[in-house]
Amino acid sequence: MGIKAFLSEPLARYIVAQQHEWIAASREVQEKWRTGLVQKAMNTQFGKDHFFKDIHSYVDFKSAVPVSDYEDLKGYISKIKEGEENILWPGKPLYFAKTSGTTSGTKYIPISKDSISNHINSARNAILTYIAETGKAQFLDNKLIFLSGSPVLTETGGVLTGRLSGISNHHVPAYLRANQLPSYETNCIEDWETKLDKIIDETIDQPMSLISGIPPWVQMYFDRIIARTGKKIKDVFPEFSLFIYGGVNFEPYRAKLFESIGKPIDSIELYPASEGFFAYQDSQDEEGLLLLLDTGIFYEFIPTENFFDENPKRLSIGEVEIGKNYAMIINNNAGLWGYSLGDTIRFVSTNPYRVLVTGRIKHxxxxxxxxxxxxxxxxxxxxxxxxxxxxxxxxxxxxxxxxxxxxxxxxxxxxxxxxxxxxxxxxxxxxxxxxxxxxxxxxxxxxxxxxxxxxxxxxxxxxxxxxxxxxxxxxxxxxxxxxxxxxxxxxxxxxxxxx
Missing domain, CATH: 3.30.300 (GMP Synthetase; Chain A, domain 3)
Incomplete structure (x- = not known):
């Protein structure tokens, strides 16, 4: 066992112990975040516009903060893009995560100094939780690949701007960067097919142990490797032992992906978005993804059958039921308030709170x-x-x-x-x-x-x-x-x- 794998095990145990603490107090932890978020944003423009100083309970919060989408917050975000401060969250965002929307065109999702840890630490903790459960850490000593967007960032109103995966690339821990592929230069290539061929050039003779990405694009990577070598992925990458994915339901891709690999391997499902990192698979044996309740987000849930009502019923974590579909609403420490992600989820457990992503409210x-x-x-x-x-x-x-x-x-x-x-x-x-x-x-x-x-x-x-x-x-x-x-x-x- 290499030094990275060896050192990861005590850290993994520590992270899981912390996890158990907030799981045991899930409702209290969520209430702590609700009150803390309101207090910190009280003197922002949004906080003043919505009378945050008068919020003393969840009932007050629901009365003051409407359910919104990007279009509803666009006026505030436009002011941030123009260089103004203290609009949705104190100061200015650290980044804008740039994402395309079907109705709003390009979206600029703020990521603050407070919220960046939600994105970075949650991804790390997903891997550490896997190590703590399985005892498997050797993959950390070999090469790792994260199929992602370009890490090249621009500026918008003095705020660094790029795709979330590109932003995250700048925060890969130093101890993993030496193992990370592809190279920075290759990751910066904008044309996907050119980039993919270059990624294969850089990885095909390396001891790849972890591969991560959205399943259809990982499948495209596998298909081109197989076409080039005539071999299954297991024969090209004998050390490949862990697949990390998110973004879509894996099931329709599972059979073909594993047929391409040629052997069963472990996998970890993630639930990240530009607006936050919400959940990850914390067990190889239990159904669902652990909803992350202590990372700077206060969650609300609207039963899907009520979502389009004039005044839909909003529930806190302690009011949800197993087996029902909900639209997920977030309030976070980057200044997204009453924000409807458009995702629908279903709880499969409430101890701990585990969810399945079931679709899009508008799809x-x-x-x-x-x-x-x-x-x-x-x-x-x-x-x-x-x-x-x-x-x-x-x-x-x-x-x-x-x-x-x-x-x-x-x-x-x-x-x-x-x-x-x-x-x-x-x-x-x-x-x-x-x-x-x-x-x-x-x-x-x-x-x-x-x-x-x-x-x-x-x-x-x-x-x-x-x-x-x-x-x-x-x-x-x-x-x-x-x-x-x-x-x-x-x-x-x-x-x-x-x-």
Missing amino acids: FISAFGEHVIGEEIEKALRYGMERHPEVEVVEFTVAPMVAPEQGGLPYHEWLVEFATLPNNMEQFVQDVDRRLTELNVYYDDLIKGSILRQLVLKPLRKNSFIDYMRASGKLGGQNKVPRLSNDRKIADELTKINQ
């Missing part, structure tokens, strides 16, 4: 009143893949077909890029559709009432999603395709690519 199909959500789509596909184990899916998205050109009943169109097609496509479609009717009673009613017909699955040619992302300027990095939409914008573009 659904309800063209006919069915309100099918991402979790249901993914479960239905997974069921079909379990029934047809030969199937490997590269990527997919689902959209409504309201007025079919050929006439007949409308339907949900599934656009799927397969690595391996079903042996019996008709039966595969029937299995997926049947499972969806079991998961969503409204969809079932529409099928039985002859309002909708069975789903239609359109197999797409190889690299359809890569070509779509390339055409959209979103190839690589942290970008991903929505799994379902209530319109046909993405579906129509993919159809054009396949003509």
Whole structure:
């Protein structure tokens, strides 16, 4: 065992002991953060506008701080971009995390000196928690790769600005930097495909033990290595033992990724975003991700069925229930207040509080009143893949077909890029559709009432999603395709690519 692996073990035990302390006092810890955040931001412009000095309870807080999204905070963020201080949080942000939005264009998410530790320490703690549970630390002595965006930063109103993954790259601990690949110069390459080839050049003969990234882009990395060498990943990287991922549901990618690797390895799921690092997988045996309640974020939860109400019910951590879907709202120490992430989560445990990310509050199909959500789509596909184990899916998205050109009943169109097609496509479609009717009673009613017909699955040619992302300027990095939409914008573009 090398020195890094050896030293990591006592640190891992210390971090887990701290974790147990705040888990045991989860509700009190959240109340501490609520009061502390309000007190610190009392003299900011937002704090004055929303009468923070009069907030003495959670009831007061809900009355004073509305649920918001980026558009609602855009006026405040514009002032920060112009160089003003003490707007959403004391002083100026340390960074702006630049991210693309579907309705707001480019978003500039503030990261403060107080909040940067949430991003950096949480990623570290996910690895240390794994080491404490499994006793496996040898991977730290070999090479590690984090497939990410460019670390090149610009300035906006005197604030350093870049992609979150690029910002995080500047905070990799010194003791790991010597092990980190690719090189800084390669990481700065903007064109994803050029960058990917250069990454392979730098890693293909190295003892890679940890690989991290969003699953579709890791799969692209694996595919090119296999094409270049003719070998499985396990034979190219015999030391590869830990895969860290986040950003999308892993299940649709699992079979193909592990087939590419050629052996089972451990994995850690993360739940990071530009707005904060919210949860990570703290156990190889338990379901769900540990919600991080002591890192500078006060969480609120709105039942998804109430989210679009005029005054939706907002719950604190002590009021949530296992098995219900909630829209997650955050208040953090970078000045995001009542901020709706757009994500939906479901609690699978309340001791400790563990969650599954179930979709996006605005990513659904309800063209006919069915309100099918991402979790249901993914479960239905997974069921079909379990029934047809030969199937490997590269990527997919689902959209409504309201007025079919050929006439007949409308339907949900599934656009799927397969690595391996079903042996019996008709039966595969029937299995997926049947499972969806079991998961969503409204969809079932529409099928039985002859309002909708069975789903239609359109197999797409190889690299359809890569070509779509390339055409959209979103190839690589942290970008991903929505799994379902209530319109046909993405579906129509993919159809054009396949003509």
